[in-house]
Amino acid sequence: MPSLPIANALTIDVEDYFQVSAFAPYIARSEWNTRECRVERNIHFVLEMLARHNTQATFFTLGWIAERYPQLVRDIVAQGHELASHGYGHERASDQTEAAFFTDVHLAKIILEDLSGVQVRGYRAPSFSIGKRNLWAFDCLARAGYSYSSSVYPIKHDHYGMPDSPRFAYEVRPGLMEIPITTLRVLKRNLPSSGGGYFRLLPYAVSRWMLGRVNATDREPGVFYFHPWEIDTEQPRVAGISSKTRFRHYVNIHRMESRLNRLLSDFKWGRMDQIFLDKLTQHAATTALT
DSSP states (O other): OOOOOOEEEEEEEEEOOOGGGGTTTOOOOOGGSSSSSHHHHHHHHHHHHHHHHHHTEEEOHHHHHHHHHHHHHHHHHHEEEEEEEOOSOOGGGGSSSSHHHHHHHHHHHHHHHHHHHSSSEEEEGGGGGOOOGGGGHHHHHHTOSSSEEOOOOOOOOSSSSOOOSSSSSSSETTTTTEEEOOEEEEETTOOOOOOHHHHHHHHHHHHHHHOOOOOIIIIIOOEEOOOGGGGGSOOOOOOTOOOHHHHHHTHHHHHHHHHHHHHHHHHEEEEHHHIIHHHHHHHHHHHHHH
């Protein structure tokens, strides 16, 4: 009897184009309120896409966004998706002190829960910025009341990454799971296979093969991510940025919508909490009974 398809976690990092870390040297935080904000339009587009595919996802949402678009937060929850935290102001965990980081993640959780009326269990660090030098961040997340983090990308990258960390979900602190972004292990090296710029850069067939290989060989659910600005071909172009930043941000944006539609059709998807936390609870309950 063939095995059932594995449900992968679909995640969206709810931030606007001018808030990405790569633009930080070019766009000051003091300018954010003066920029054209397109996140509301883009998230509603994503919600419509997910509804067409009968798919639920996890939305890692900035507190800064939630304060300005409270109805957007409520729409996400009303349509059956998981609301999770992306921190308050999209500051990299590695750029903050321990005290400042705790304030950021605690404030974001309070804002999201007050606006939505639901418990926020998950957190994702901007730019996957929890690494070997700031492992204290996990202590802060546990203290703030989170149940899981999805903040580590176990690859080697010029801006982030912890290639020697576990590839799949593990308990990083008592009561706190780390659910890494999915990689494919090839020749003793972890290859990025789960979204963002890599998904736009690589041919779709390669991304599909990599995720399918993780499901078939490792028998593990994947964690895929993207940003709402990645489907927005009409977003304002930021002037004066480096050629490397320009390439990373804008490459194949015009192909993103069609690729996402194919991805949603080719795999089974669900929310982070239901795929990881609920199964963990069920497993613990079964183990206790036996």
